[in-house]
Amino acid sequence: MNMRSSEAQRIEERLGRIRQILQSRNYKLTPQREATVRVLLENEEDHLSAEDVYLLVKEKAPEIGLATVYRTLELLTDLKIVHKMNFGDGVTRYDIRSEDAEHHHHHLVCLHCGKVDEIMEDLLGEVEKRVEREWGFTILDHRLTFHGICHRCRDKVNPEDYK
Ligand SMILES: [Zn+2]
Ligand SMILES: [Zn+2]
Numbered sequence: 001m002n003m004r005s006s007e008a009q010r011i012e013e014r015l016g017r018i019r020q021i022l023q024s025r026n027y028k029l030t031p032q033r034e035a036t037v038r039v040l041l042e043n044e045e046d047h048l049s050a051e052d053v054y055l056l057v058k059e060k061a062p063e064i065g066l067a068t069v070y071r072t073l074e075l076l077t078d079l080k081i082v083h084k085m086n087f088g089d090g091v092t093r094y095d096i097r098s099e100d101a102e103h104h105h106h107h108l109v110c111l112h113c114g115k116v117d118e119i120m121e122d123l124l125g126e127v128e129k130r131v132e133r134e135w136g137f138t139i140l141d142h143r144l145t146f147h148g149i150c151h152r153c154r155d156k157v158n159p160e161d162y163k
């Protein structure tokens with residue numbers, strides 16, 4: 001199978017489902033909103049800031065303004081289509097939700113190169129059961145970010161220097 005076309009098809013399908021979510025809440029997927037959603041879907045593994053999204057959307061829709069992109073990102077956050085993330089550098093980043101996962105994926109933040117890798121598998125099952133049982137707490141979601149040195153940087157740096 002042609003990877004590129006199956007990836008394009010996957011994006012179209014997700015876009016269709018996001019259009020339905022918006023419509024069910026009486027919002028239209030305007031061309032500008034669509035361009036913003038496409039950028040998020042095409043860069044799903046990245047954690048883009050509003051400015052990053054804006055620069056990429058501008059390539060598709062040159063007339064778009066930062067304020068429009070920003071409002072769209074806020075709307076998508078309200079509709080829980082994206083999550084706002086902060087990895088400690090003071091920049092708000094937008095992470096599109098995985099459709100099939102019940103809870104938010106985990107993040108590995110490299111303190112040397114700044115890359116953010118994702119763990120899509122929910123590793124917290126046992127922890128969640130324990131929290132629910134011992135604290136009587138119903139878990140709806142969670143954020144888990146590990147800070148350390150990534151596999152790309154491991155041989156280049158001394159982790160002690162980053163403690
Ligand atoms: Zn993520
Ligand atoms: Zn979980």
Ligand SMILES: [Zn+2]
Pocket residue numbers: 110111112113114115149150151152153
């Ligand atoms: Zn690294």
